[in-house]
Amino acid sequence: MGLEFLEGNEAIARGAIRANCNFFAGYPITPSSSILQHMLDRLPASGGIAVQAEDEIASIGFCIGAAMAGSKVLTATSGPGISLYSENIGLAIIGETPMVIVNVQRQGPATGSATKGAEGDIQFTRWCTSGGLPVIVLSPATVGEAYELSYHAFNLSERFRVPVFLLTNKEIGLTRESVDLDAIELPALIERTRAAVDEAYRPHYFDEPSAVPAFSDFGGEHIARFTTSTHDKDGFLATNPQVVQEMIDHYAAKVDAAADELALVKRDFQEGADTLIISYGITSRSATVAVREARAKGLKVSALSLQTLYPVPRSALISAIEGVQKIIVPEMNMGQYILEVERLAPASVEVIGVNKMDTTLISPDEILERGGLQ
Amino acid sequence: MNAVAETFLTDEIGPLPFCPGCGHDRLVKALDKALVELQPDPKKVVIVTDIGCIGLADRYFVTHAFHGLHGRSITYACGLKLARPELTVIVLKGDGGCGIGGAHLLNVARRNIGITLIVANNFNYGMTGGQHSVTTPTDGLTTTTPLGNIEGAMDLCATSIAAGAPWAYRGTGFDRDLGERIADAIRQPGFAMLDIWDMCTAYYLPRNQLKKKDLTGMMERLGLQAGLLADKPRPEYGEQYRQIHAQATQAARPRPEISAKYDHAIDRQIGIVVAGSAGQKIRSAAALFAQAGMFANLEATQKDDYPITVMTGHSVTEIILSPERIDYTAIDSPDYFVVVSGEGLQKSRARIEKLDTSATLYAEESLDLPETNARIVRLPLVATAKKINRLSIGVVALGAMLADSGLFPMDAFNESISTLQRKAIGEVNLQALEAGAAMLRQECV
Numbered sequence: 001m002g003l004e005f006l007e008g009n010e011a012i013a014r015g016a017i018r019a020n021c022n023f024f025a026g027y028p029i030t031p032s033s034s035i036l037q038h039m040l041d042r043l044p045a046s047g048g049i050a051v052q053a054e055d056e057i058a059s060i061g062f063c064i065g066a067a068m069a070g071s072k073v074l075t076a077t078s079g080p081g082i083s084l085y086s087e088n089i090g091l092a093i094i095g096e097t098p099m100v101i102v103n104v105q106r107q108g109p110a111t112g113s114a115t116k117g118a119e120g121d122i123q124f125t126r127w128c129t130s131g132g133l134p135v136i137v138l139s140p141a142t143v144g145e146a147y148e149l150s151y152h153a154f155n156l157s158e159r160f161r162v163p164v165f166l167l168t169n170k171e172i173g174l175t176r177e178s179v180d181l182d183a184i185e186l187p188a189l190i191e192r193t194r195a196a197v198d199e200a201y202r203p204h205y206f207d208e209p210s211a212v213p214a215f216s217d218f219g220g221e222h223i224a225r226f227t228t229s230t231h232d233k234d235g236f237l238a239t240n241p242q243v244v245q246e247m248i249d250h251y252a253a254k255v256d257a258a259a260d261e262l263a264l265v266k267r268d269f270q271e272g273a274d275t276l277i278i279s280y281g282i283t284s285r286s287a288t289v290a291v292r293e294a295r296a297k298g299l300k301v302s303a304l305s306l307q308t309l310y311p312v313p314r315s316a317l318i319s320a321i322e323g324v325q326k327i328i329v330p331e332m333n334m335g336q337y338i339l340e341v342e343r344l345a346p347a348s349v350e351v352i353g354v355n356k357m358d359t360t361l362i363s364p365d366e367i368l369e370r371g372g373l374q
Numbered sequence: 375m376n377a378v379a380e381t382f383l384t385d386e387i388g389p390l391p392f393c394p395g396c397g398h399d400r401l402v403k404a405l406d407k408a409l410v411e412l413q414p415d416p417k418k419v420v421i422v423t424d425i426g427c428i429g430l431a432d433r434y435f436v437t438h439a440f441h442g443l444h445g446r447s448i449t450y451a452c453g454l455k456l457a458r459p460e461l462t463v464i465v466l467k468g469d470g471g472c473g474i475g476g477a478h479l480l481n482v483a484r485r486n487i488g489i490t491l492i493v494a495n496n497f498n499y500g501m502t503g504g505q506h507s508v509t510t511p512t513d514g515l516t517t518t519t520p521l522g523n524i525e526g527a528m529d530l531c532a533t534s535i536a537a538g539a540p541w542a543y544r545g546t547g548f549d550r551d552l553g554e555r556i557a558d559a560i561r562q563p564g565f566a567m568l569d570i571w572d573m574c575t576a577y578y579l580p581r582n583q584l585k586k587k588d589l590t591g592m593m594e595r596l597g598l599q600a601g602l603l604a605d606k607p608r609p610e611y612g613e614q615y616r617q618i619h620a621q622a623t624q625a626a627r628p629r630p631e632i633s634a635k636y637d638h639a640i641d642r643q644i645g646i647v648v649a650g651s652a653g654q655k656i657r658s659a660a661a662l663f664a665q666a667g668m669f670a671n672l673e674a675t676q677k678d679d680y681p682i683t684v685m686t687g688h689s690v691t692e693i694i695l696s697p698e699r700i701d702y703t704a705i706d707s708p709d710y711f712v713v714v715s716g717e718g719l720q721k722s723r724a725r726i727e728k729l730d731t732s733a734t735l736y737a738e739e740s741l742d743l744p745e746t747n748a749r750i751v752r753l754p755l756v757a758t759a760k761k762i763n764r765l766s767i768g769v770v771a772l773g774a775m776l777a778d779s780g781l782f783p784m785d786a787f788n789e790s791i792s793t794l795q796r797k798a799i800g801e802v803n804l805q806a807l808e809a810g811a812a813m814l815r816q817e818c819v
Contacts, residue, residue: 049457054480178664229441285701
């Protein structure tokens, strides 16, 4: 396609289709509606299905059904819609359903400022359903990254049989940027491992807790079982505490054991820096400018921007924190990912949040001023 | 090789789990009878359930078993059916599920997705302690209506039919032909639903001293009919979906390519704000300008601000152009500000007041501008656009701004319009561009 002027929402749709997504269901909500539109415009022409459901609960319900029938599914909403997805997200976790969920964040709570950006759903996305088991959360900073991480999210959802969130922001979703998607290098496509045709199918079978069970489509070569209830490796109701715990350990281990490998981060370290800025999403672009300006003033500053928010890229954070005296965490919320940073930072390190949710971007100047980099 | 299956039930996990005398037992066996009659490949059948006693049933069949959230079984069934139209998808749900999932019942009926819904209707929540449901008859005694139900009972068939269900049947678990009627439903290409009344022996039966024959009596008292209540086939959703998309004209016109072939005169990030009104095509003019910048080898971003009622009020667009990657996408100190209407001015007044001396403000001449340190260029934008096309005001203004600022060659804007726009609109905008540029060249002379 060459050089294009694209909004982040279109880039997400294009990344999904590039990853062979063939089923989409969604419900209109600003600022994610144009993902629904782009999928409706593109999927049916290539033999896929894109539908507008009656509400968010039906959107994700359609997707879970289609995913278990073998489709590669995407749904997209904004924060209020994630509230309505919540129970079904738990179902996708317990049923080990591969699916990609986009949250184009808008300022909240509740209806909030529907047409304005925010990053208020960071911890919400991680803890969005009962049970507290892990999900994967990726956060792009640019339109190009929205495309790349959308594709990547499909690979991860297929590989780990887990819902993967693409956590973006109105400020990326509805901002157009000059971008050449063809110039973005993408890894090889990953499809879920399917159970051997001639073997008895056990829908949730694993040997090691972190192993991902082979999949068989509803309507495919085996008789498949799927249940919202606590079950064993065969998909039958389980009440034996030992079996119950074994399954829970498995849901946690398959994501957590891969944390280092899943850690997508961008490092811009400066030798001898005593300050580190940790950021993600659109705000990491303000951080980039702040770092540039601070260095121009002769200050020594490092930056770590995160594309993977969950599982927390612990090793990357710990090694970045090593040796600094101050960490600045700018966020378009009242302080959410800073909690993950504080957990890992030694007590002697000062951790400063630069926070606002007044619907405007955090500016480089605000990071410099409030972070004490004058 | 394909022996006739005598049952689709399995005893692999033991006998059916229902209370003695529970109607669900009869219903599950009637469904089995229907499957035996139809003899489908079990690998092509999915039984979908949700929460409620009947939700225990799916796993006792040799077919695929899908047990989902309370009230949501219809949504999974629709996803399965849309993804794999060759599947026979049968939903077993209770009256409770029809309450919490009422919206899905209405919408599957309205869309006519080819699944079969069997409601095991026993007028209360058997799984959670006998609370009243949407189908509990008025005066019915339940744990949550101890003085008698004062709510009206929902007529599931009439509700579904009103929403568009082409096939609906009401009966009881005691009907001798229930298996056949379920088979009839499964044969329907579209959505088919059966409202099957039965006994909850744990709660509803003892509290209401209900007897087997009373079910028909209850129907009469409530003024409800039994039997086949709708049989008006119409096209199934998934089939229609595939048909209309197969017929649809192939993909939209390919997106024209932008090639960075012109030079520019920009050495830093430049912020441009264009403020106008809804309906003035401000956003599309700005997009053409930004892409003109891309033709001139610049990076570009565009952000739009407008009320959700898109046909009224302001339309303010921010464009950033830069020779390098654009990081921060807000414009704190605009370099160029273009105001074409009163609504645009109203929305931007505070920002205009704060413009500094290095900024230039291009404004429609009739506007009453606030005090500002910016260089002001007043232009007859409305009058000029009016001569060409009212909707070209954004291009007129940006043409003037480009002529004055010399950020990049006019040819790049020209090429952006002629490459990216359809011919008829493009020609209007090329005229507008020329008029805008000429107007300011004259001003400057």
